[in-house]
Amino acid sequence: MNDLVRVEEVVREGRGITTLRFRHPGGVPGQFVMVWVPGVDEVPMSLSYQGELAGITVKNVGEATAALSALRPGDRIGVRGPYGKGWGIPKGRILCVGGGVGMAPLMPVLDAIDDPSSVDVAIGARDGGEVIFLERARSRSSDVRVSTDDGSLGFHGTVVALAASMMKEKRYDMVLGCGPEIMLRYLLPACKEAGVRCQVSLERLMKCGSGLCGSCVIDGFRVCVEGPVFYDVQVEGMKEFGRCRRTASGGITRA
C-alpha cells in the first residue's frame, strides 16, 4: 500500500539529460504522467518507456527537473496517470522526428512497432552531447539519422531539414514530431509540402494534469486531455500555436 514509487534505475542519456525508471504500468505511446518530487514540485513528464518498468527522461532546466535529475535508485517519487491522448499509429511507414529531449515520447512508438523497416527516425539536437536514444532507436529502426545544429554529429542543420530530405527520399504515411515549438512550427509546413500527414506533441504550462484547471489550454484545447498529441489539421487552426503561451496566472506571453 504505497502512494509513492521507488526509482529503480537512473541512466545518464546525454549532457544534463537523465532517465528515471520506476514501476508504473499502463499507457499508450505519447501519454504523460504527473511526477511529484515531495517538497519540490509536481510536473508533467512524457513517458519514454512504457510497460512494467516505466520511464521518464528529464532535461535539467529548472528547479523541478534539477530535483528529478538528482534522484538516485531507491529514492521515491509520486506518479499519477498516464494521462492524455497519445500518438495515432497508422499502418504504413512512419517517420519519427525528435528534437532534443522531445525524443522521449517517440521512443514508446518505436517499441510498439515490430518491423524495423516501417519506422524511420530523425534525431535532432543542438550538439552531439544532447543526442539521446541513438542506440535504442537503432535497435528498433533500420533507418536512424542524426542532425546537430553545430554539426558535431550527423547532418549539420536542423532536424526539420533532415526530416524534409528524408521525406524527399522515401514515401511516408505519417510523421510524428516532438520538440521545441519553434521546431514543430517548421515541421508542419515541411510535411505539408511533402504531402505527408503529421502529428505533433505539444507542451504548455500544466497544473492539474486532469482536464480541470484549464492552465494548459491552447485555443480552448486542453493539452492534458485533448493532447498532448494533436493532428496537423487541429494545430493549423490554432491561433496560439507558435505564437504565444500562458503563464501561471493565465496571462498571455507572446513568442
Add this chain to the structure above:
Amino acid sequence: MTSLHVSIAGLDLSNPTMLASGVMDETGASMRRVAELGAGAVVTKSIGREARDGYPNPTLVVLDHGYINAMGLPGPGIDAFEEEMAEAVKGPAPVIGSLFAATPDDFAFLAERMQRYGAAAVELNMSCPHAKGYGMEIGVDPDMVRDIVREVKKAVTIPVLSKLTPNTHRLIDVGRAVQEGGGDAIVAVNTVKAMAISVDARRPVLYNRTGGLSGPAIKGIGLRCVYELYEEVDIPIVGVGGIESTRDALEYMMAGAVAVQIGSGVGRRGLGVFREVTHGMVDYLEKNGMTSISEIVGVAHE
C-alpha cells in the same frame, strides 16, 4: 414538447447546466468551447484586481470519488481578462463573471468591469477555501456578505449571484445575508475544506497543505445545503457539488435548485457531460409527462 429553459433573476438559460467556476474557464476560447458543447451558461475563473500565479504544484489530488484542489485563485487580473471575455461572449451561452476580492469596494469595482466586458451576470466568490484573505474567510461572516452584495448591487444592473461555502455552521445566516443585501441568487456550494497526506512521504500532498474537496464525495453535503437554503430564503438557488449525471442534477433541482453547475464532472466524465445531463433531462420529462424542467424545482419539499 419539452423545455429545459430556465430563468434566474432575469438571466435566461437554454438549459439548467452551467460550467462551474475554476474549471476550463481561464481563457475565452476554452469557455466558448464548453458553451458550444452544450452548457447553458459558463462561469469564468474567479478574477481579482491583480494577476495571481496561484500556488505551485501539487495543486490537485485525484481521489476515487472526487478531487482535492488548492489552485490558489490563479488568474490574469481584471484588466487582462477583458481579452478573454471578448472571446468568451462570442459563444452561444451567457457568460457569468466570477470575482474574488477582500472588500465590498473591490468587489463592486470588479463587477462593474465584468458588466462592461459583456458578462450576463456576476458570481461573487465568497467561498474558496484555499486563498488567504479571500473567499471563505469573508464568506462565513453574514455582515460582510451583506455589505459586499449591497455594494455590488449598487454598481451593476446585471444579476448578482453569490457562491457560498459549506464550511460553516452559519450557512442559513449567510444565505439570508445575501438576500438582505439584495442578491439575486445563491450558488451552493463551493468545495469542502479538506486535505490529503502521503503516508510514504509523511507530509501533506498539496503545496498549500489544505484544499477543497469536490466531486461525488460532496454531493450529499451540497444537496443538504441547497435543501436547507430553499426552506429559508426566497431568492433562487443554483446547486453545485458532485453533479455528473442527470440523476444528480434532478436531485439538486428537487432539493430546490433552479439550475446546476458542473465542475469536477468535466474532469471525471469529459466535456460531453453537459449534453449527457441535458439529454437525460428531456427523457425524464417525456417519461413523466412533464413539459418544463422548472416543474421539478423544490418538489422534494412538498
